Amino acid sequence: xxxxxxxxxxxxxxxxxxxxxxxxxxxxxxxxxxxxxxxxxxxxxxxxxxxxxxxxxxxxxxxxxxxxxxxxxxxxxxxxxxxxxxxxxxxxxxxxxxxxxxxxxxxxxxxxxxxxxxxxxxxxxxxxxxxxxxxxxxxxxxxxxxxxxxxxxxxxxxxxxxxxxxxxxxxxxxxxxxxxxxxxxxxxxxxxxxxxxxxxxxxxxxxxxxxxxxxxxxxxxxxxxxxxxxxxxxxxxxxxxxxxxxxxxxxxxxxxxxxxxxxxxxxxxxxxxxxxxxxxxxxxxxxxxxxxxxxxxxxxxxxxxxxxxxxxxxxxxxxxxxxxxxxxxxxxxxxxxxxxxxxxxxxxxxxxxxxxxxxxxxxxxxxxxxxxxxxxxxxxxxxxxxxxxxxxxxxxxxxxxxxxxxxxxxxxxxxxxxxxxxxxxxxxxxxxxxxxxxxxxxxxxxxxxxxxxxxxxx
Amino acid sequence: xxxxxxxxxxxxxxxxxxxxxxxxxxxxxxxxxxxxxxxxxxxxxxxxxxxxxxxxxxxxxxxxxxxxxxxxxxxxxxxxxxxxxxxxxxxxxxxxxxxxxxxxxxxxxxxxxxxxxxxxxxxxxxxxxxxxxxxxxxxxxxxxxxxxxxxxxxxxxxxxxxxxxxxxxxxxxxx
Numbered sequence: 237x238x239x240x241x242x243x244x245x246x247x248x249x250x251x252x253x254x255x256x257x258x259x260x261x262x263x264x265x266x267x268x269x270x271x272x273x274x275x276x277x278x279x280x281x282x283x284x285x286x287x288x289x290x291x292x293x294x295x296x297x298x299x300x301x302x303x304x305x306x307x308x309x310x311x312x313x314x315x316x317x318x319x320x321x322x323x324x325x326x327x328x329x330x331x332x333x334x335x336x337x338x339x340x341x342x343x344x345x346x347x348x349x350x351x352x353x354x355x356x357x358x359x360x361x362x363x364x365x366x367x368x369x370x371x372x373x374x375x376x377x378x379x380x381x382x383x384x385x386x387x388x389x390x391x392x393x394x395x396x397x398x399x400x401x402x403x404x405x406x407x408x409x410x411x412x413x414x415x416x417x418x419x420x421x422x423x424x425x426x427x428x429x430x431x432x433x434x435x436x437x438x439x440x441x442x443x444x445x446x447x448x449x450x451x452x453x454x455x456x457x458x459x460x461x462x463x464x465x466x467x468x469x470x471x472x473x474x475x476x477x478x479x480x481x482x483x484x485x486x487x488x489x490x491x492x493x494x495x496x497x498x499x500x501x502x503x504x505x506x507x508x509x510x511x512x513x514x515x516x517x518x519x520x521x522x523x524x525x526x527x528x529x530x531x532x533x534x535x536x537x538x539x540x541x542x543x544x545x546x547x548x549x550x551x552x553x554x555x556x557x558x559x560x561x562x563x564x565x566x567x568x569x570x571x572x573x574x575x576x577x578x579x580x581x582x583x584x585x586x587x588x589x590x591x592x593x594x595x596x597x598x599x600x601x602x603x604x605x606x607x608x609x610x611x612x613x614x615x616x617x618x619x620x621x622x623x624x625x626x627x628x629x630x631x632x633x634x635x636x637x638x639x640x641x642x643x644x645x646x647x648x649x650x651x652x653x654x655x656x657x658x659x660x661x662x663x664x665x666x667x668x669x670x671x672x673x674x675x676x677x678x679x680x681x682x683x684x685x686x687x688x689x690x691x692x693x694x
Numbered sequence: 695x696x697x698x699x700x701x702x703x704x705x706x707x708x709x710x711x712x713x714x715x716x717x718x719x720x721x722x723x724x725x726x727x728x729x730x731x732x733x734x735x736x737x738x739x740x741x742x743x744x745x746x747x748x749x750x751x752x753x754x755x756x757x758x759x760x761x762x763x764x765x766x767x768x769x770x771x772x773x774x775x776x777x778x779x780x781x782x783x784x785x786x787x788x789x790x791x792x793x794x795x796x797x798x799x800x801x802x803x804x805x806x807x808x809x810x811x812x813x814x815x816x817x818x819x820x821x822x823x824x825x826x827x828x829x830x831x832x833x834x835x836x837x838x839x840x841x842x843x844x845x846x847x848x849x850x851x852x853x854x855x856x857x858x859x860x861x862x863x864x865x866x867x868x869x
Contacts, residue, residue, distance in 0.1 A: 254729065254834035379768055388768035390775060392782070392791040400798040408805040415809060418818060419832070423729065426829035442813065443822025446831055450816050451731035453744045457812045460747045461805055464754070468801050475794055678730040682706075 240683045242693050247341055247680060249524040251687040254678050261420075261672050262427045264520050272519060273667060280659035287653010290646050291366055299369050301646040308629045308641040313367045314479075315621040316651050319504070320360035320658075321402070321476055322497075322617060325469055326505025327353025328409050331416075332465035335458065340684060341533050343676040344525045347420075348516060348662075349509045350413040351669070355661040356508070357406045359654040364398075366650070394478040401475040405468055412461045418444045419454070420670035473501045480624065487567035487628030490555070496548035500617060503541035503587070506534050507613035514607045516666055525672055528601050535600045538613065542591030545620075549588060567628055575640060576627045583623050586616020697849045698724075699840040700827045701856050702863040706732045709836045712859035713738045716840070719855055721847065725839040727831040746815075750808035757803025761796040827865070835862070841869065 252260075264270075294301050304311055327350040334342035365371050377399045379389050389396050421441035428434050444450070477497035480488035510531065517526040556568040572580045590612045594600045599609075631638045665671070682688050703709045706728065713723055713735060723739040726732070736743070766785045769775065769792075774782040782788050813819055831837050840856065842849050849866075856864065 258729075258833045379764065388773055388775075390777065391765045391769050391795055392775075392777060392780075392788070394794075397794040397798070400795045400802075404798040404802040408801060411805060411809045415812070419730075422824065422826075423832040425824065426826075426832045438824065439821045441824065442818035442820055443824050444818050444832075445824055445826035446727045446729060447825075448726040448728070448732070448735055448739060449741050449744075450818070451728065452736050452741055453746055453812055453816060455731050456744045456746050457808060460750050460808060464750070464801050464804055467797075471794065471797055478794075675730040679733070 239692070240689070242689065244684075245529045246686040246689050247344065247525075247529065247684040248677065249527055249686045252524065252681060252685055254681065257672075257674060257677055257681065258423055258427070260522070260525070261670050261674055262424055265424060265668060265670070266428055266433075269667060270519070273663060277660060277663045277667075280656045280663060283652060283656025284660045285656075287650055287656050290649035290653055291362070294366055294646055294650065295369075295371060299367065301644060303642045303644045303647055305639055305641065307632050307637050307639045308626055310629065311626055311641045312622075312643055312647045312651060313363045315618065315625050316654065317360050317363035318476055318497075318621045318625075319618050320356045320363070320654065321473065322501035322504045322621075323508045323614075324353045324356035324360060324405075324409075324505065325473060325498075325501035326509050327351070327356075328405070328412070328465050328469045329502055329505065330509070331412065332462040332469065335462040336466060339533075340680050341530050343673050343680060344522075344530055345509065345513060345534075346676075347413075347416065347669075347673045348513060348666070348671050349505075350409060350416075351665045352508060352512060352662060353409050353505075354406070354413060355658050355665075357402065357409065358661075359658050361402060361406070362654060394475060394482050397475045398479060401472045405472045408461070408465055408468060412458075412465060415454070415457060415461070416673055416676075417670065418442050419446065419675045420673065422446065423674055424670060470498055473498045485628050486561070486563040487571070487624065489564075490552060492548055492551055492555070496545065496552075499541045499544040499548070500587075500620060503538060503545055503591075504614060504617035506537050506541070507610040507617070510534055510538075510606055510610035511614065512662060514603055514610075516671065520666065520671065522672065525677065528603070531603060531606050532600050535594045535606060538591050538610075539594045542587060542613070546588035549584065563633075566631075570631055571623060571627045574627065574631070576623065576630070579619050579623050580627070583616055583619040586612050587620060590616070696842045696869045697852075698842075698867045698869050699838075699852065699856060700865045700867070701838045701840065701859070701861050702828065702830075702865075703836045703838070703860070704834070704862045706730075706836060708860045709838060710735060710738070712861065713838060715859055716838075716855060721840060721852065721855060722844050723838055724841045724844065727826045727828075727837040727839070729832050729834060729836075732836070746808055746812055749811050750804045753807025753811075754800045754804030756807075757800040758796055760803070761799035762792065765792045765795065843869065 302311070302313065327346070330342050330349045331346040334346075365374055368374055377389060377396065418441060421437050422444035425434060425437040425441045428437055474494035474497065477493035481490060481493040483489060513526055514531070517523055553568055553572075556565045559565070571577070590609055593605070593609065599605045626641050630640055701712070703712060709726065709728070709732060713726065716723060717738055726735055726739060762785070769782045769788060770785050776782075826832060827837050827839065828835065840852060842852060845852060847855070853864075853866070
């Protein structure tokens with residue numbers, strides 16, 4: 237059996253048995269829905285319905301309903317796309333990269349972080365889809381044989397790489413998540429009593445029986461999927477950054493973009509995980525499984541990635557001056573002192589300064605401070621994308637066409653709406669799915685459960 | 695008449711101990727049902743390491759080849775697009791632009807190919823009936839399955855050997 241150093245904080249608090257772990261996770265699924273959940277899902281689904289309404293209006297009327305103009309021809313749509321994709325990076329990072337590094341604390345958070353990833357990527361995919369205007373021909377992005385002569389999609393274009401990257405990332409994350417869910421669905425199937433519930437969870441569990449050979453394959457599949465999902469995580473946001481970096485727009489045309497975007501994505505993803513899990517652990521009484529130590533570990537990831545992002549911002553500024561290209565340096569001077577300087581300084585303070593507070597152990601281990609700062613980071617990372625996109629575009633090479641971007645109510649409605657859809661999906665997940673990886677947590681109970689560790693110490 | 699023994703234990707350490715004891719006496723363990731992977735049980739009951747990783751590699755290589763072949767056909771052979779005065783002359787000259795899609799497509803094929811193989815080999819597919827002998831094996835109990843079919847001992851001898859282990863319950867069924 238594996239043993240863990242006695243001075244390490246236990247990952248599962250209190251005296252838990254295998255049965256307790258099952259009951260703590262399956263209990264809320266079998267019981268009636270709590271009032272708080274009903275209120276939250278009502279509010280978020282109302283927002284979602286409003287968002288869907290805005291999307292339908294947009295599709296019926298055209299993307300002229302957005303505030304885009306001649307100069308700023310990409311704004312909230314792509315900002316929201318990159319923001320959601322970035323948020324979608326934490327889940328696979330937690331389940332894949334941390335699995336390869338054998339970080340056992342991931343087991344309490346990977347299931348919900350992956351769910352968050354999947355829902356966030358769905359929200360991200362909405363934006364390029366509706367940006368096409370004619371969403372019903374969106375299958376044209378695929379290299380399909382067609383009747384328009386030999387017209388194929390352009391494989392030299394990062395926008396097409398994005399199609400492949402996002403769809404691969406989405407489907408592989410979904411499969412990775414579901415393969416981990418199968419044994420836990422089997423646990424629910426064997427617990428629930430209602431005939432309809434039993435039938436549904438029975439179908440979802442794929443007839444899993446927990447045979448030794450199946451577990452042997454299960455662990456191998458998880459490891460290999462983690463191994464190939466790890467470079468996938470890095471490739472996806474690198475490719476997203478190349479949507480900008482391969483263009484010739486000053487402010488976008490920089491080689492630092494791929495690593496800078498990837499660390500920004502991990503940064504915002506972990507912030508969103510904190511926001512959601514701090515509420516979920518409270519609402520579902522999971523304090524023994526997701527506790528201060530887990531939050532502290534995630535805050536450490538936030539300091540590291542936040543600092544990388546900070547260094548990247550400063551490097552960009554330095555290089556724009558050092559390059560000697562006046563267009564490039566103007567783009568950056570305009571960013572921090574032009575009409576959008578408020579957004580720039582918002583980004584700087586939210587992303588660079590605020591996460592540095594986590595160097596203090598008191599703040600890093602405070603749940604209230606973590607929750608507040610995670611929201612600050614979420615806001616900051618949205619502004620990062622807004623600053624990169626809008627400030628680089630709004631003053632182009634021809635001063636007569638300089639202008640500013642003003643968001644319309646449809647811009648705002650669609651963005652808020654995707655948050656509503658995302659929260660609705662996440663709340664539904666928290667209600668009906670096993671929110672902790674039961675089978676994984678049970679493997680660490682004896683090495684990292686509080687009461688077991690105390691006994692061993694004696 | 696052959697018999698199947700389902701022996702239940704309430705702890706993973708007890709299953710390990712019982713399995714090694716029984717295997718030491720020459721008993722063949724048919725299967726073990728557990729709520730989570732028991733590390734170290736596979737060599738004891740004679741389960742070989744799965745070859746799914748090799749499958750995944752082969753699927754991924756298929757993806758790599760298909761992606762390169764496809765892009766060669768679309769971009770070089772069928773319609774060499776000239777974008778910004780940079781025509782697509784040959785696969786070798788264009789290969790750097792093709793790396794991202796090649797990588798993504800390899801991962802796509804490797805991951806999904808392996809996942810489908812895994813589900814088919816396990817026989818775990820949507821709506822399949824569960825085959826664990828007791829619903830408690832997905833919670834906190836462990837069941838060792840032993841059959842007289844592939845054992846040289848008689849049913850009584852087997853039962854005697856099994857009863858010496860630290861078990862919780864035993865159920866004997868005619869196969």
